[in-house]
Ligand code: FES
């Protein structure tokens with residue numbers, strides 16, 4: 009179901025259509041090449057030796073036996089890396105190999121390269137290590153207490169983005185201060201407070217991280233991996249390899265799912281270092297255990313939320329404290345803390361807001377970006393809290409949301425002026441579709457959640473090369489990671505601009521030496537940003553085509569139009585020349601036609617006095633969302649079954665409605681897993697479930713058919729009015745499901761995931777009362 | 778370790794390898810024979826990306842020692858289309874947006890084929906229950922169910938002719 013902006017009527021032939029993705033045939037025949045499929049003759053296999061304890065001093069590390077094992081070609085440890093080298097996303101606190109201390113279970117200590125995967129695995133067991141165990145901090149609230157042992161005693165020496173506010177075990181403290189929250193709490197008729205906690209969760213991509221590297225004669229290191237962000241790796245690689253960025257080439261191969269987990273270094277630095285040491289090509293494929301112990305999962309968190317509300321339902325104050333369990337190094341949580349701070353106010357026009365959002369070091373794997381970073385847990389907290397308020401004050405939970413919903417011209421949490429706001433429309437449509445008010449059987453419940461979300465900015469470039477047969481090649485540093493952003497969205501934009509079929513567009517993507525810059529497949533930005541760059545490049549081609557045709561046909565440019573792969577004289581359509589003919593002619597006369605597009609989002613204006621320590625201070629071209637879940641709870645087992653799920657998303661303009669819906673259905677199901685079952689379980693710093701058997705992702709049997717509603721409230725800057733699409737679908741399911749479960753059993757559960765045990769316990773406690 | 782000789786029949790052709798007896802069919806298909814369409818993920822029978830057909834039954838090739846496939850007919854995703862054209866199941870996955878990253882797709886296609894060989898007109902519930910051993914992290918499964926339905930109806934038409 010799609011609803012369109014009334015005023016906006018666009019005559020398009022390719023964008024807006026439900027076309028098949030370009031990489032489909034390769035993927036269904038097994039021809040598509042992923043990082044895990046990379047191979048070459050004489051390749052060496054890398055394995056990484058990882059810490060078997062969560063915190064300790066390395067007393068002895070002996071690699072001699074492993075090195076002597078036949079077929080082992082090299083082993084590297086901290087000794088091979090200059091001591092000053094630390095790297096990171098926003099804060100450089102991470103080391104390639106643990107030096108003297110290990111800070112989490114699974115931290116890399118050594119990497120080796122061997123003739124076969126089996127030899128590599130065997131040699132790993134021959135590395136000898138002795139630790140002196142140190143106290144383990146696993147609770148971020150403990151880590152915040154005065155006198156808590158410091159995980160990074162040298163934190164002051166680390167360098168990073170100067171905007172970050174840091175102290176003790178806190179690697180980021182972002183805060184928002186809008187209006188006067190103290191005064192508003194005094195004036196409020198009611199004030200409510202709650203505390204919520206959430207778990208660590210893995211992106212769950214099925215292709216483990218993989219990549220390989222070799223070194224060219226001049227020292228250039230060439231890395232091929234399943235990264236989502238080839239250009240984004242160059243900075244850290246340059247520090248680690250001590251090479252200028254131009255002497256590192258990162259090529260992104262097919263990506264078997266990323267969801268943010270393949271944005272930062274995983275395999276690349278290890279294979280690069282070993283390739284340089286051995287002079288050979290080296291490959292590294294992670295195993296599942298490594299994925300669960302040492303990847304870049306969503307952080308666990310503790311969230312306090314406090315709300316001041318008037319008798320008539322107007323929310324006048326919101327305060328929040330977000331404590332992110334960043335893990336042993338800051339990872340991406342330096343940025344995520346800011347994002348969570350923006351989210352605390354939710355999609356409501358609350359005039360007085362105060363947020364403190366902290367990322368805190370603990371002895372766990374460091375956390376990274378996972379689709380909608382910082383948001384699912386924060387929306388879970390604030391939307392559950394809102395339902396509790398509605399219950400206590402006897403407000404209708406739908407009306408309460410509508411009454412306070414953001415509208416056009418309202419201010420965002422840091423003072424930006426909001427445009428093209430469709431909040432209320434998404435609520436109305438979802439409520440209608442899920443039949444919120446229909447009577448429900450016992451132990452069945454419905455729940456609602458609402459959100460505002462961002463799309464990452466940054467710059468993108470694209471070339472469009474016109475081939476001599478009239479087709480084109482789109483060349484961009486952007487990367488298709490499965491979403492369809494490029495193989496549907498951007499390809500459709502290029503085809504639309506040039507009057508081609510989508511199948512006339514070939515793609516060359518994600519290679520730092522062969523394709524122009526892009527800021528990476530992250531933050532729902534690819535269709536938006538690469539799409540804009542490609543649109544400019546295609547328009548450039550069109551202009552050059554018309555100019556060439558004008559010269560050739562001797563007709564003024566204004567009288568010409570490009571349609572159906574031909575340039576026509578508008579006044580006399582029988583006079584025309586094919587695109588292929590112009591293209592072929594230009595190869596020898598005047599020079600081949602190449603279009604060029606470079607695009608950057610102008611930063612959104614906001615009130616800089618409202619936010620401190622924030623490195624993600626404002627929502628970019630925000631989109632609006634409402635989800636609703638219907639659940640059945642088994643009162644004997646506590647098991648929750650999602651029986652219906654409806655999601656309405658403002659996509660601005662659906663470049664490919666099927667693609668947009670696919671993002672929603674996929675994100676929702678991932679979110680259902682997060683809500684109900686997925687958790688990387690830590691005990692005393694050890695991961696108890698480093699495998700897919702005990703890390704439970706939803707199967708096709710666990711979920712209903714997801715119902716989607718696309719709302720199109722056009723954005724000014726996105727191509728054809730599009731907004732970012734890919735991230736948002738995951739941010740609301742935990743909130744909607746938590747509210748549905750509470751509706752079903754009459755108890756609110758304050759801790760994710762909402763497992764059968766927790767539900768059963770809640771039902772029992774209620775009965776005992 | 779001593780290697781054992783092993784003749785294998787994959788997608789209708791005969792192959793001969795010498796392998797260590799503990800190696801899995803998945804590894805031999807991918808590493809020795811180059812059938813990389815069959816994917817590797819959990820290596821413990823949980824995700825289904827390694828699904829292949831063995832004498833018309835689907836198995837997780839990560840769990841099966843390759844020697845156990847001796848004398849049996851192995852079909853992988855590379856072998857299900859009769860010609861250059863896509864098999865109707867493959868075509869349906871493309872048409873119905875039954876894939877995104879595509880990493881789970883070969884496994885789903887092999888499982889869907891086994892389902893449709895047994896049941897030419899499965900209900901949505903039957904489809905879901907049959908495919909429960911295959912994980913997909915991208916699609917949310919709507920497109921996969923739709924693809925199997927489209928393929929079923931295509932195949933019924935073809936079988937009638
Ligand atoms: S790799 Fe065989 S079931 Fe997962």
Ligand code: FES
Pocket residue numbers: 214264265490875876877878879880881882912913914915916
């Ligand atoms: S399409 Fe990516 S796992 Fe299914």
